[in-house]
Amino acid sequence: MGDIPNYTDVNIAIIERCKKGERKAFQELYDLYVNAMFNISVRILNNSDEAEEVLQDSFLKVFERIDTYDKNHSFGAWLKRIVINRSLDVLKKRKLNFVSIDEANYTEEVVEEESIYDVEAIKKCITELPDGYRAVLTLFLFEDHSHKEIAEALNISEGTSKSQYNRAKKKLIELVKQKTVSHDR
Numbered sequence: 092m093g094d095i096p097n098y099t100d101v102n103i104a105i106i107e108r109c110k111k112g113e114r115k116a117f118q119e120l121y122d123l124y125v126n127a128m129f130n131i132s133v134r135i136l137n138n139s140d141e142a143e144e145v146l147q148d149s150f151l152k153v154f155e156r157i158d159t160y161d162k163n164h165s166f167g168a169w170l171k172r173i174v175i176n177r178s179l180d181v182l183k184k185r186k187l188n189f190v191s192i193d194e195a196n197y198t199e200e201v202v203e204e205e206s207i208y209d210v211e212a213i214k215k216c217i218t219e220l221p222d223g224y225r226a227v228l229t230l231f232l233f234e235d236h237s238h239k240e241i242a243e244a245l246n247i248s249e250g251t252s253k254s255q256y257n258r259a260k261k262k263l264i265e266l267v268k269q270k271t272v273s274h275d276r
Contacts, residue, residue, distance in 0.1 A: 100166045109157050117154055124167060125150075128174045134229045135178040137218050145177045152177075175234060179244050182226050216266035224259035231256050 100106065102123060108116030125146065132142035132149075153160075153170055160169060217225060226245065230236040231252075236244070238252040245252070 100162060100164075102166055103162055106157065106160060106162070106166055109154065110160075120166075121150055124170055127167075128170060131171060131234065132174050132178045134217070134233060135175065135226055136181055137220075137222070137225055141181050142178070145174060145181060149174045149177050171234075175230070176244070179226070182222055183245070185222055212270050213263070213267055216263055216270060219266055220259055220262055223255055224262060227252055227255040228259040228263070 102120065105116050105119050105123075109120055128149065129142055129146055132145045133139055136142050136145065149170065152173055160166060217228065220228065227241055230241045230244070231238065238249045238256070241247075241252040242249040247255075
């Protein structure tokens, strides 16, 4: 068996220039990641102004701590973790309401029918979900977090995370069906 090579970030040259304090390199790094990080934050927060603030705070934190970046790991993943954590901090300040697993009848629901829906309609419906539902759904589906990780990040139980995810899916299906029915008329 051969040794597994160390990870090398494709943008390491720009990152190294950032570590030397080159303003142009900071701008290049920002330009490379700003859109993807904004999309992550806005999916979680459902508010572009708050997402912009999170983005600015996150990049500021990254640039202040660029010397702590470990080049053996993905810069994008490091930045993404910061953006998600900052976004969750904003959500927590909103005083999210989660229904505890103890207060709800939690059952794993299976979607019986397969339908094809317009991606834009689904995205729009996701923005209409309550904050708690949207946060859990986004972290689980799009950011690949486990329910345990979501529970820790949001200070809720793992069961509550699962419950919120299932309720979010159910609500999303209802919203998409409503949009589809009203659109077809």
